[in-house]
Amino acid sequence: MNTTNHTSRQTSLSSKSASAGLFAAIVASLCCITPVFSLLAGIGGIAATFSWMEPFRPYLIVLTIGILGFAWYQKLRPRTAEEIACECETGKQPSFWQSKKFLGIITVFAGLMLSFPSYAHIFYSNGGSQTPAAFFEQDSTKTDKIVLDVKGMTCAGCEAHVNKAVNQLEGIYEVKASYEEGTTQVKYNSEIIEVQTIIEAINKTGYKAIDSKKKLK
Numbered sequence: 001m002n003t004t005n006h007t008s009r010q011t012s013l014s015s016k017s018a019s020a021g022l023f024a025a026i027v028a029s030l031c032c033i034t035p036v037f038s039l040l041a042g043i044g045g046i047a048a049t050f051s052w053m054e055p056f057r058p059y060l061i062v063l064t065i066g067i068l069g070f071a072w073y074q075k076l077r078p079r080t081a082e083e084i085a086c087e088c089e090t091g092k093q094p095s096f097w098q099s100k101k102f103l104g105i106i107t108v109f110a111g112l113m114l115s116f117p118s119y120a121h122i123f124y125s126n127g128g129s130q131t132p133a134a135f136f137e138q139d140s141t142k143t144d145k146i147v148l149d150v151k152g153m154t155c156a157g158c159e160a161h162v163n164k165a166v167n168q169l170e171g172i173y174e175v176k177a178s179y180e181e182g183t184t185q186v187k188y189n190s191e192i193i194e195v196q197t198i199i200e201a202i203n204k205t206g207y208k209a210i211d212s213k214k215k216l217k
Contacts, residue, residue: 015098017071018106021064025110027053028060032117032155035205049206054154061114068107075100120157143173144190148199152207153179165201169193184209 026033030050053060096102153159162177162184171192177184186198195211202209 015071015102017067017074018103021067021071022106022110022113024060024064024067025113028057028064029113029116031057032120032157033113035157035161036120036123051152051154051158051207064110064114068110071103072107075103117155117157120155121160123157123160142189142191143187145185145187146195146198146211148184148186148195148202149210150177150182150184150202150207151210153177153182155179158207161205162202162207165205166198169197169201172198 031052031054034050150162153162156179158179159177163175166172166175166177166184166186169188171189172186173189174187175184176186184202188198199209199211
């Protein structure tokens with residue numbers, strides 16, 4: 001009976017570890033999942049809600065790997081003679097939720113979550129400017145370039161979100177957001193659009209844009 005209880009506890013611990021690992025993986029990727037969710041749901045203002053979690057992401061990744069590693073150890077470790085005999089006596093087979101197949105599914109899904117920032121950009125279309133013809137007929141006397149400081153961007157998906165929001169404005173020639181530098185460079189027609197309009201478009205996504213007054217030539 002004691003061996004039966006021990007085996008049951010080990011199986012339950014493995015299942016709980018798998019669930020905890022998946023949860024940690026999702027939390028680790030919230031900073032990049034949220035912008036995509038906000039885009040699909042049409043709720044732009046929540047894009048940067050979890051950007052504050054970015055500094056904790058490396059620790060959450062290590063935690064996820066550690067938890068899933070422990071779950072796999074519980075599944076793959078050699079069973080004692082007593083545990084094998086117990087399984088034969090009870091005749092009970094582990095449920096799907098306690099199987100290696102389920103743990104494998106959890107592991108793959110967790111891996112997809114952890115690597116989400118690397119492919120988040122595929123959820124964003126290029127979102128070209130509303131005045132594409134103007135791009136080829138730029139009047140240098142009306143064209144300005146400016147660098148805006150943008151807070152809250154944490155991955156390539158965030159860059160794509162900002163680029164899409166600005167590219168949809170009238171009079172935009174080129175946009176290049178960089179989460180590593182925390183800036184967005186914008187090339188625009190100064191007679192069609194004002195810098196404040198660009199800033200407002202970025203702010204509506206949930207990120208915070210600031211006019212740094214860095215105008216380029």
